[in-house]
Amino acid sequence: xxxxxxxxxxxxxxxxxxxxxxxxxxxxxxxxxxxxxxxxxxxxxxxxxxxxxxxxxxxxxxxxxxxxxxxxxxxxxxxxxxxxxxxxxxxxxxxxxxxxxxxxxxxxxxxx
Amino acid sequence: xxxxxxxxxxxxxxxxxxxxxxxxxxxxxxxxxxxxxxxxxxxxxxxxxxxxxxxxxxxxxxxxxxxxxxxxxxxxxxxxxxxxxxxxxxxxxxxxxxxxxxxxxxxxxxxx
Numbered sequence: 001x002x003x004x005x006x007x008x009x010x011x012x013x014x015x016x017x018x019x020x021x022x023x024x025x026x027x028x029x030x031x032x033x034x035x036x037x038x039x040x041x042x043x044x045x046x047x048x049x050x051x052x053x054x055x056x057x058x059x060x061x062x063x064x065x066x067x068x069x070x071x072x073x074x075x076x077x078x079x080x081x082x083x084x085x086x087x088x089x090x091x092x093x094x095x096x097x098x099x100x101x102x103x104x105x106x107x108x109x110x111x112x
Numbered sequence: 113x114x115x116x117x118x119x120x121x122x123x124x125x126x127x128x129x130x131x132x133x134x135x136x137x138x139x140x141x142x143x144x145x146x147x148x149x150x151x152x153x154x155x156x157x158x159x160x161x162x163x164x165x166x167x168x169x170x171x172x173x174x175x176x177x178x179x180x181x182x183x184x185x186x187x188x189x190x191x192x193x194x195x196x197x198x199x200x201x202x203x204x205x206x207x208x209x210x211x212x213x214x215x216x217x218x219x220x221x222x223x224x
Binding site: 033035040041042043045048088090097098099100101102103104105 | 143145147152153154155156157160162170200202204206211212213214215216217218220
């Protein structure tokens with residue numbers, strides 16, 4: 001089984017709706033990174049979480065890391081078409097972030 | 113502008129014909145990595161480098177070589193490409209071991 005699992009694999013939401021993407025690790029994380037990818041393009045850094053219970057927000061996107069540092073959620077409030085893309089979580093298991101283990105991604109579509 | 117550049121962006125080649133994908137960063141970062149992205153498998157690390165002349169294998173190094181002769185450059189070499197190396201390749205760099213990884217725009221490689 002995968003060390004890092006993302007759910008759901010895909011999501012279609014109506015513009016204006018809220019949504020949550022989850023990332024669950026089979027072991028404790030040193031850090032958890034969230035990236036967004038437009039289809040076939042590079043990754044855009046969203047947020048990095050390192051402390052248990054940490055929560056960060058940027059515009060309408062909020063990410064949390066649970067106390068045990070094994071699960072993270074990414075919440076988008078009032079979704080917009082510009083939020084569409086693939087969201088990837090990346091786990092740092094080494095403490096150096098020289099290697100990230102990625103989930104398989106969540107494909108988000110936002111309909112009008 | 114701080115960035116990671118990759119060349120070429122698209123490449124179609126034939127089995128066995130040696131090729132090099134270049135990666136360059138202008139942020140004086142110590143860490144650089146190569147990943148490949150495949151449907152259903154997510155991003156997997158191929159090789160990484162912690163500094164000049166220091167490289168190490170990632171999760172899927174077979175069939176690839178790298179070198180780090182200068183801090184800014186980290187080329188990926190496929191000595192004898194095979195069809196199973198058809199993929200989307202990303203180069204990434206970071207300042208130290210625990211910071212955001214900046215990703216390049218990707219190189220889409222097709223091996224016939």
